[in-house]
Amino acid sequence: MTAKSETKVEVDLLVDPIGELVTSRHRRGPARGQAMAEIERIKDGAIAIRDGEIVLSGKRDQVLSRIADRSACTVVAAGDRLVSPGLVDPHTHLVFGGDRADEFMMRCQGKTYAEIAEAGGGIVASMRGTRSASLADLVASGRRRLDRMLAHGTTTCEVKTGYGLDRESELRMLTAILDLDAEHAVDLVPTFLPAHAVPPGKSRGEYVEDIVSDILPAAARLLDERGLARHSIYVDVFCDRGYFTLADTEAIFEKALSLGMRLKVHADEFESLGATALAAEKGAASADHLLAITDQDIDRLAGSGTVAVLLPGTSFYLNLKEHAPARQLIEAGAAVAVGSDYNPGSCHIFSLPMIMGLSCLHLGLKVEEALTAMTVNAAFAVGAGDRIGQLSEGYQADIVIWDVGRLEEIPYNMGFNPVGTIIKKGRVVPAS
Template identity: 65%
Template sequence: MVEAASETKVKVDLLISPIGELATPYVESGPARGADMQNIRQVHDAAIAVKDGKIVHCGKRDDVLSKIQADDATVIDASGKLVTPGLVDPHTHLVFGGNRHQEFAMRCQGKTYKEIADQGGGIVASMRGTRGASVSDLIELGHERLKRLIEHGTTSCEVKTGYGLDKTSELNMLEAIFELDKMQPVELTPTFMPAHAVPPGTQREAYVREVIEDMLPAAAKLAEKKGFPVNEIYVDVFCDDGYFTLEDTRQIFEKAKALGMKLKVHADEFASLGATALACESGADSADHLLAITPADIDRLSKSDCAAVLLPGTSFFLNLKDHAPARTMVESGVIVAIGSDFNPGSCHIFSLPFIMGLASLKLKLTAQEALTAATMNAAYAIGRGASIGQLRTNYQADIAVWNVSTVAEIPYNMGWNSVAQVVKKGAPIL
């Protein structure tokens, strides 16, 4: 954490000093597994120096100040405050049209997710709202939601399509994500997910063929047109009872890989169909949800580089008793990350600090493990682990300043927003 002395003082753009407590997950390389998830480097009376959007020095304040020239730098006083990496949300559905507040009331009256879907609610309800929205509408709605994420400390997030469920609407969603990435500070990782549900009046097999033969190639072409690297786009499939089969998922994965896209999967949310094993075999970066994961698949994950993205907010919002077996995963050596699953129906929660609180209460993660899961490991789950998610030299200066004094207060304060300031690529954005 504290670097060796340098003979030449570096002229910096941003200085955060003094810092009450600097806290960051830290491993030499790769994501954190097992006991390493608890490994938070804590430095009291600290400082962070930033140049050209990257951290050049961080550690004890006197050491940092001795190595820099900060006469013209923007200075943030974080005395008495906690400073952590900016939060990374590896699973969101924040681009959509419409509103599903009525489903919340139905659940409060005892209706299940399936019963609501059978009555025309669920993903198909968001499909109707999204198909009725223009690209500019989706951009405007997404932009307002991203402002709320910033207020709660999120500096990078993954965003899925999946509420259009036809070629035109899915591409509109993807275009909105590309445009949002350019126009506001939160860095977005796009995920193309037409295989989120089967649209009404369509046979599943025919829809899967359309996804493979038409939609995926069209998404790759749109990315090229918009100047977004195809190899930085994910493809996701909802592989579960009532949605897409294991063979559907395998075929979609094969086409996505042939196009140079990366892989994720909604797996084992309601039933275990083998999607987690397929994710491990296929080189997917993450398998998400995992409430119904088997011990054998936990073992597979522990021996793979595929992250488990756990979403405690969804179980909470759906009022489910079951949660993903996070403690078993951590103790087995699985790469565990947490995300919001922010979406209009099953988890209308965008606050990662609140999700960290749920991760402690419901998944039994410690505060330190929850921070690691929402920063370093979340960054790894979206292919960004080499540049964000930690406070260390040469990492992007994505930083959250908190009105608390220690990491344990973040989940403890889950009922109120304790984020004071947010820095993205070395620039204050809150």
């Protein structure tokens, strides 16, 4: 606790006692390099909250000595359990229609992602299911998925469109995301991704022109009509072999920036086309996937404000031997976050505790780095690092009380959900 004085504070919720309190503390930007492993691990801690915001956090005796009237607050006892910030998922596709369970079995029989897509599966299969779904259908299924994510410790997540692939369907997806954000305990960060694949019946060039001249302006109008700032939304492009070129990506980025929107990119998943360098140059919040990133682009990321979002669940789910070079990125000084990539096809995994285990197993992250990657750095990857992702004074009180006693037990226990209690904006919320 970094108290400047011993002034007493009013509190309405107190988490006390805490067996071990774990958090990164990086207010000015994401953690990089060695700092990713430098987290606070406080034995016998406590957290005091007022009006949904953390006002005191640290050693129990220090926190309790600062509370004006302990009898006036609700107490949540963590006992000897672990307490961390709520987890932040910086990359999901959780709004969609239909399912792709058959594709999973095809992959089990040896079919590749590309072969499935060429046979009419992949993103285009989800396009068909999503186009046939009503707004109410998309909201209802999205709500169920968010309930499950919350139960596994996710308190904020980014959500992309990208399964509509025409103006009407993409706007319906965006509307569903905005509606879910308004109603659900989990805070959503919307990302507009019409450039996820080329729809049947269009050439790539025709569709890029549609995105630039029609679909992006329509999304901007939708935000205006709902009274939402345009910079509250990100625009993303799947820049990779067989999807969109670097020139396509630059054209879409330029239009998005002219409309006041922010940027993200799917980059270097299959092949490096230069999207990571473009993202760093244009000030994108994140470049995601990065399995095929070059050494030169690792250095570019390290010298930029763009966060590298790694998605180990996707490599695992696709049964790939290749993984993003997490250790090289960290050692170069890049800011690394980790997300689920929860989607109907290439990674149907929403559990960030499981993803934490995979990030340790397959990316070589230390457990402290994994926590930082899923809290502070993930928060900066979605533009919210100034208010979520850490248990520091002045931050939103998004907290997970785990049914384990040590941080190491989260990735160790991949076979069950170790979440006990969720506190969101200072309020205990149902986690199931």
